[in-house]
Every structure is written in C-alpha cells, then in structure tokens.
Amino acid sequence: MTETLTDVASLFAEAAGLAASALDRNSNRSGPVVHRLSPLELQESLGLELPAKGQGMDAALELARKTLHYSVATGHPRFLNQLFGGHDAPGILGEWICALTNTSMYTYEAAPVGTVVELALLKRMSEYVGFECGEGVFAPGGSIANLMAMLTARHHYFPHVKHDGLRPDDQPVMFVSAEAHYSIARSAMVAGIGTSGCIEVPTDDVGRMLPAELEALVEEAIRAGKRPFMVAATAGTTVPGAFDPVDAIADIAKQHDLWLHVDGSYGGSVLFSAKHRQLLKGIERADSVTWNPHKMMGVPLSCAALLMKQPGALVATLGMNADYLFHADAEADWDLGDRSLQCGRRVDALKLWFSWQALGDEGYEQRVDHLFELAEEFREMVRSTPGFRLIREQESTNVCFRYLPEEQRELKGQARDRCEHEATLRIRAIMANEGSFLVNYATLDGAATFRLVASNPQTNSEDLRALLARIQSA
Amino acid sequence: MTETLTDVASLFAEAAGLAASALDRNSNRSGPVVHRLSPLELQESLGLELPAKGQGMDAALELARKTLHYSVATGHPRFLNQLFGGHDAPGILGEWICALTNTSMYTYEAAPVGTVVELALLKRMSEYVGFECGEGVFAPGGSIANLMAMLTARHHYFPHVKHDGLRPDDQPVMFVSAEAHYSIARSAMVAGIGTSGCIEVPTDDVGRMLPAELEALVEEAIRAGKRPFMVAATAGTTVPGAFDPVDAIADIAKQHDLWLHVDGSYGGSVLFSAKHRQLLKGIERADSVTWNPHKMMGVPLSCAALLMKQPGALVATLGMNADYLFHADAEADWDLGDRSLQCGRRVDALKLWFSWQALGDEGYEQRVDHLFELAEEFREMVRSTPGFRLIREQESTNVCFRYLPEEQRELKGQARDRCEHEATLRIRAIMANEGSFLVNYATLDGAATFRLVASNPQTNSEDLRALLARIQSA
Numbered sequence: 047m048t049e050t051l052t053d054v055a056s057l058f059a060e061a062a063g064l065a066a067s068a069l070d071r072n073s074n075r076s077g078p079v080v081h082r083l084s085p086l087e088l089q090e091s092l093g094l095e096l097p098a099k100g101q102g103m104d105a106a107l108e109l110a111r112k113t114l115h116y117s118v119a120t121g122h123p124r125f126l127n128q129l130f131g132g133h134d135a136p137g138i139l140g141e142w143i144c145a146l147t148n149t150s151m152y153t154y155e156a157a158p159v160g161t162v163v164e165l166a167l168l169k170r171m172s173e174y175v176g177f178e179c180g181e182g183v184f185a186p187g188g189s190i191a192n193l194m195a196m197l198t199a200r201h202h203y204f205p206h207v208k209h210d211g212l213r214p215d216d217q218p219v220m221f222v223s224a225e226a227h228y229s230i231a232r233s234a235m236v237a238g239i240g241t242s243g244c245i246e247v248p249t250d251d252v253g254r255m256l257p258a259e260l261e262a263l264v265e266e267a268i269r270a271g272k273r274p275f276m277v278a279a280t281a282g283t284t285v286p287g288a289f290d291p292v293d294a295i296a297d298i299a300k301q302h303d304l305w306l307h308v309d310g311s312y313g314g315s316v317l318f319s320a321k322h323r324q325l326l327k328g329i330e331r332a333d334s335v336t337w338n339p340h341k342m343m344g345v346p347l348s349c350a351a352l353l354m355k356q357p358g359a360l361v362a363t364l365g366m367n368a369d370y371l372f373h374a375d376a377e378a379d380w381d382l383g384d385r386s387l388q389c390g391r392r393v394d395a396l397k398l399w400f401s402w403q404a405l406g407d408e409g410y411e412q413r414v415d416h417l418f419e420l421a422e423e424f425r426e427m428v429r430s431t432p433g434f435r436l437i438r439e440q441e442s443t444n445v446c447f448r449y450l451p452e453e454q455r456e457l458k459g460q461a462r463d464r465c466e467h468e469a470t471l472r473i474r475a476i477m478a479n480e481g482s483f484l485v486n487y488a489t490l491d492g493a494a495t496f497r498l499v500a501s502n503p504q505t506n507s508e509d510l511r512a513l514l515a516r517i518q519s520a
Numbered sequence: 521m522t523e524t525l526t527d528v529a530s531l532f533a534e535a536a537g538l539a540a541s542a543l544d545r546n547s548n549r550s551g552p553v554v555h556r557l558s559p560l561e562l563q564e565s566l567g568l569e570l571p572a573k574g575q576g577m578d579a580a581l582e583l584a585r586k587t588l589h590y591s592v593a594t595g596h597p598r599f600l601n602q603l604f605g606g607h608d609a610p611g612i613l614g615e616w617i618c619a620l621t622n623t624s625m626y627t628y629e630a631a632p633v634g635t636v637v638e639l640a641l642l643k644r645m646s647e648y649v650g651f652e653c654g655e656g657v658f659a660p661g662g663s664i665a666n667l668m669a670m671l672t673a674r675h676h677y678f679p680h681v682k683h684d685g686l687r688p689d690d691q692p693v694m695f696v697s698a699e700a701h702y703s704i705a706r707s708a709m710v711a712g713i714g715t716s717g718c719i720e721v722p723t724d725d726v727g728r729m730l731p732a733e734l735e736a737l738v739e740e741a742i743r744a745g746k747r748p749f750m751v752a753a754t755a756g757t758t759v760p761g762a763f764d765p766v767d768a769i770a771d772i773a774k775q776h777d778l779w780l781h782v783d784g785s786y787g788g789s790v791l792f793s794a795k796h797r798q799l800l801k802g803i804e805r806a807d808s809v810t811w812n813p814h815k816m817m818g819v820p821l822s823c824a825a826l827l828m829k830q831p832g833a834l835v836a837t838l839g840m841n842a843d844y845l846f847h848a849d850a851e852a853d854w855d856l857g858d859r860s861l862q863c864g865r866r867v868d869a870l871k872l873w874f875s876w877q878a879l880g881d882e883g884y885e886q887r888v889d890h891l892f893e894l895a896e897e898f899r900e901m902v903r904s905t906p907g908f909r910l911i912r913e914q915e916s917t918n919v920c921f922r923y924l925p926e927e928q929r930e931l932k933g934q935a936r937d938r939c940e941h942e943a944t945l946r947i948r949a950i951m952a953n954e955g956s957f958l959v960n961y962a963t964l965d966g967a968a969t970f971r972l973v974a975s976n977p978q979t980n981s982e983d984l985r986a987l988l989a990r991i992q993s994a
Contacts, residue, residue, distance in 0.1 A: 100880035145615035211714030238712020240685030
C-alpha cells in the first residue's frame, strides 16, 4: 500500500463525518441501541478474513462503517447496562490526539505532554480525595489499579517479598465486603496469597460493609495466627452502587494497623458533588484510592487513576531499576514508568484533560447530581407502578428492581421470586434483541434482578417511562 | 456546557484537519522531531490549571493544538528512540472508531464487534506462531501479558495457589536471560515468588540466552530443592534486539517439564518475514507467546496479544466466576472477560484489524524486511565511518554503536570506553534538545552506547547519513 498525504487527509475527513453521524445516532432515542446479531451471524456480516495482499485505506474505512453499524451505541440514552454511558466529545477528541501522537508514558522524554498533564490531573484528583502531598499513576482500568494498590500494601508490611518471596510466617490476610468487585480477591490470587486470604465481610441491606463484622473478622484472623494487612472499602459497588462507610472502616484500619484502600472505581467521581460527597466521608484517611473517570464522569475508556497518600510508595514497590530505559538524568524525577505495572503505557490522561477543560468541576458536579436525580426519579416510578418493586435499599445511581407480570401478581415468597427471575431474563433478552433498551441484570437474593445504571445525562423521563412500558408489554 | 450537534460535527472536522497536518509534519524530515522544553517550561506553556467553570469545546480544541505542537513526533523518520515508530493511518482510524464506540471487552453483549474481531486476530496470530488450536487475549502491553503468562504457568504447576496461596514446599523458580525485559523478573515479585526466584541466565556476544547455562542453572536449582517451573525466552531483546534460541531452550524445557514462554513483544512480528523468521525457530513449541503489534508492525499503542497453546488455561487461572457480569447464557462462551486480568478493557483489536486489512500480510512482511535492511545499511555506515564502532554482534533492527571524537581516537581500553560514554551522553542530549534526532542509549559493557532502532519504514539513507554527520559535528 502506498499512501499519499491526500489519501490520509481524506481518510480523516471521512472519519470526522462518521463521527458526527455516530453521535447523531445517540440523539434519536427511539432508534435502536444495537443492531444485534448472534456471534456467528456477526462474523459472517463483518467478513473477518485477513488478506494476504493489502486492501488499502478504503477497505479500512469500510470496516469503520461496519464497526459503527454493529457496535452497541453506548452513548444512546437507552443504554443503561454498564457503569458508563453517554458520550464525551472533548474526551473523544483527546483519544484522537492520543492516537496521533502515539507515544508511551514511561519517560518524560517520550511523552512530555502526557507526563505533565497526568501529574496535574493526579494532583487535582488527590486534592478532591484530601491527600495533601499524594501522588499516583494512571492504570489500564480499576482492576489493575486495585492490584497495584494491593501490591503496594503488601510491600509496606512485607517488604522482603519483593526480593525473597512470601515466607511461611507471613500469613497475610486482607478484607473486602462480600459485594466488592472480584478484582480485589483476584489480586490476592495474583500476589500468591490465594483467594482464601481475601476475607469477605458481610454487608447491610444497602450492600455496605458492616464495620462491626470487619472488626470481628480481623480479630478472629489475628487469633488464628494471621497477619491482617489491608482492608479495601468500596465506594460504589458494582451491583447496587453501595458506599462502604469509609470513616468507620478507617477507625478499624487505624486500630489494627491495616492499609486502607478505597475502590472508588465507580464512586470516586461523587467527590465532585457537594450534595452527595458525604457518601465518601473519611476517604482522606485512606492510604490509596482507585478512581475511574471513564465511569461516572463519562470520559472514554479507559481512564483510571490510582492515588496514593504516601509519595514514593509505588516506585518502592514496583520499580526495577531498568537503567536502559529510565536514565538517571536531570529529568529522571519526572519519569512515571517506575510507578506502573506497565512498561509501554497509553496516554490516557489527555482525554480527561480535554474533557475537564471543556466541562470544568461544575460540569462534572452537575453531571453527577443529575445522574443521582435520574436514578431517584426512576425509583419513584418503580415504587408507584403496579408489578414493579425495588430490591434492596438504594443510595446512588444504580436501581435494582424486578417485575412480576400481571397474571402472577398474587404470588408470594419463593414462587414470586422465581417468576420475577424468569421475567427478568425473558424481558431483558427481548429488549436486547430488538435493541430497544439495554439494561443489565444481576442475581440478588437468589433471583435475577434488573440493574439499571443512570449513566447518561441525556437519558430523560420519557426514556424511563418507555422502559417501564416496554417491560409491561413484553 | 451545552453542546449542539453542529458544535460536535465542527469539532471533529477540525480534528481531521489537525490529523492531516500532524502526519504532514512527519514528511518534513529536516523539521524537528520535538519542540523540546524542560518540564517546568512545558507546564508553563501548556497552562495546566483545571477550570471550575467549563470552557467548552473550543478550549479542548486549543489543548489539542498545543498537545500536537509539544509532543514528540514519533512518526518522524528521525525518531529512532523506541521500539516503535512511524505512523499507521488505518490504525489511527481504528483508534478513532474505538473512541466513538466507547465500550469494554468483557462481554460479547457490550462489545460484539470487538469480540469477534479479537478472536479472529488471535486465531491468525496463533497460526503464525504455529499453535494449532491456541487461544489468547489482548493485554494493555507486553509487561501485563508477560505477567499473565507467568501466572498461567504458576497455575499449571501449582494450582493450589489460586485458593490457598503459596506453600512453603512449593519453592518455585523461573529463568530468563540476563538481558530480558524487567517485566519478567517483576512478575516474580508480583506473584509472591520474589525477584530472587527469577534466575538470570548468561548470554552470548549477541545477547542470546546460552542454553547450556540454562541447563546448568536448572539442575543447580533442582539440587538446591527448588522447583523450576518456567523459562521465558526473549524474541527481540530491548537493547540489542537479540533472539534467544527458542528451539534449544524448548529441548531443556521439555526435559525438565518447564513452561516455555516466549516474550516476542518486540520480535513476534518477525514471523511475517519468510527471510527472517528462522530467528524464532521453535516458537511453536512454546506454551505461551507475547506479541505486540504496536511495536514492529507500527499499529498505534497499545496493542499487545498474549497467545496460549492450551485453550482454557487463561480462564482456569484468572476466572473468578463473577456471575453478575458474565452471565451463563447462550453467548457466554464468547465472553472474553474471564481470560483477562482486567475487567473493563479497551477494544485494542480494532486498530490492528483495520491496519491488517489495509496492509495485508505482505505489507507487514515488507515492513519487517525493510526495517532489517535499514538497520544493516546503518551498520555498514557505522563500520565504514572513522570514529564509529558497533558494540556487540547484532542480528536484527537495533544498532548499538559508539562514537569517539576525532581528538581522542588514539585512546584504547577503558579510557576509550570512558570517552565514548561521555560522547554518547553529550551528543545525544544536544540532538534531543535541538530536536534533530531522537536516538536512545543504554549501558553496554559499562559504557553508554547509542541504540538506534530501525522502526519507521520512512527513515531512509539520507536520514541515517545525516545522523552520523550530526554526531561527528556535535
């Protein structure tokens, strides 16, 4: 393939047109969220053979069109399926520029703009958390950020592990709520501690960790000869969006000398909201915090920050003195590579910078508050519509609910749960197949339960009413 | 900020124009590779305050312009600094579409196109490796891919670790060459084995692992009561670009029942080349392979694949049965989430798909062959130009060389090395500051040594001659 500058310029011009129509699709709320095919049908439609002979840029453009057609419109107001949604035009621009500059975050030399931008963002996010001289690094998602936090905690209490490995008398154990994200328990597996070393703490009706149970379990572990070293609180659990009581957990962490991590992958963004930030009360007492702007703030995936109270902790844990890459020169203090579990690393900071510049703190605050209001509006609809009921007490942007078809309304107890379970699965599949709504589900109290996430500020009352109506008519 | 569709459309149109001029800059070979500022100057020039009140999309566009101006032009033919370079217009288009579709790879439902495309790419790459029914997953870079491979190896030999953690009698040890990437030793740290459990095997003059030394070290470890479980061969080391002898290492791996991983982050792409693929001879005997299309193939960062010989091994190692996310429905077999150490995961497959469609196998083969030729051409220039000498025997796209200024040419031994060391640091800094060339360096045999990487097919003889001339005149 010989490309000319004219070819390239027209390729990008075409892409700009595709972008405008892709976002236009999100403004047509009665249009489909997805043109859904089965995997086999989709393979057939896309044509996935990789050619021996290059087909040129027009062929790539044709794939771009097909990709947009068959992808889920995650910016559509009726996409209510994940902990992210909407679209962020300045953030998309950030991704485009990231692809153009195509560099890697290991050194200031290779990524000068990315480095100073990432540092500025980390500083501002640390201020929101309340870390006075905190530092941090961006990670490819909350799971890896949580893993890095856990490794740093392990290094703090068991520094010999870095060189010597775990010793028989180390006996580390860590604690999370029973509703925490699976990446925390998996980090215990990764670290050689094993998932049995990640102890689940029971939760209340909202899904929040019970501090008294935490304390009892920590003491039990100590009596059993274990060394509790970390507790991970969750700010915004995956299913009901619950916020563990950080302040009460911090008291126990302090008393027992535990590393306190807060997984705010989802809920960290609530710090923007004067109205709701009390949900994270005490977060400034944490040792580390995960916070993903790609969720509630709407920045394109992935954009995730790991924030640390103690400067130097990440480098002490992860640094490997790779002098062929990280040179001991005047700018070495600016190199972020040794803070990361990655070597090559995308410049995920750009999109957040562009987005923050465009929206401001106020824009994010309005967004967060609006999503909370949307969720509450939908809960009110669920409460007042026959056949629907909320499952669990709920406190944030996630709404867990079930529906009982009219002819089954007199059922009670397990029979009712079973019918609701079947209705969730059946109706959800109908809506997904026709592309009218995408709403996820989870198993709560033994039965499949719709979990709607208010994640797109463009979602409105009409969308929410239409969802209830579609469920009723399915 | 209230955005209108007109605003968004014109934002993207402006971005397309910026993109065209950014790539245009790469065609001006005498223009600067970077407009270099110190970190403090750059912070000042960019203006990094994050506003309380949103500044709108025009402000984001202004940041885009500044970002492009101050970023390193990694697509410039005189950027010879990293294991990547050039620009890939169809790949950039892939990134743009990825940002627009903004989804996550955990489920087929959320990422139908990404899922079937990633599977098709993994299949084709596995065929190149020689895995008959292999599988794999994309990872955010080679370091994380290597970590996942190592965890899979650990799970294969020590399956109890997942739940119970490491036991005192496990005593796992692994082997890499002394010149392997630091991510391998770090994976031993991460996994609770400790870096002392990652034993370095001496290398030959090219930088290749010595199989006889590997064998001796494995036997020594066994005598010391350790359990050797893995050897990681490197296909394309970071500094001299050396290829460990996979076939001979595979013999030892087989004899001692070791997991054989090949870190082909850099060199995996050489499989496209009929002329050079014998450098990877025996790779089909590996259990796992890391291969990053974002390096020698020029696809935008990051795009990295982990390929496994044995289907199911990744899920067995990493899967956590998170049923709230991965539903046991008809499409569950298509969900890639349980193969990954991430939960949310960018669709890195799109850019490779677009690029492969545009370039074809033949395009990649030509690219690889051309980069090898460029490196050889430059080595010939180094050999025939007074004051320059190659350091090490060299076999691929990396050229390690030093320069001795004219007035010091009679020096020998350590005095010569010291002067070369100083010249490398001094001249490299001059070129980087003026933006004429970016060429990295590494310490080899105790002295700073230029490491040029032939990574951009647009680099030509004129660029290489100009580099030598600039070094001579510095």
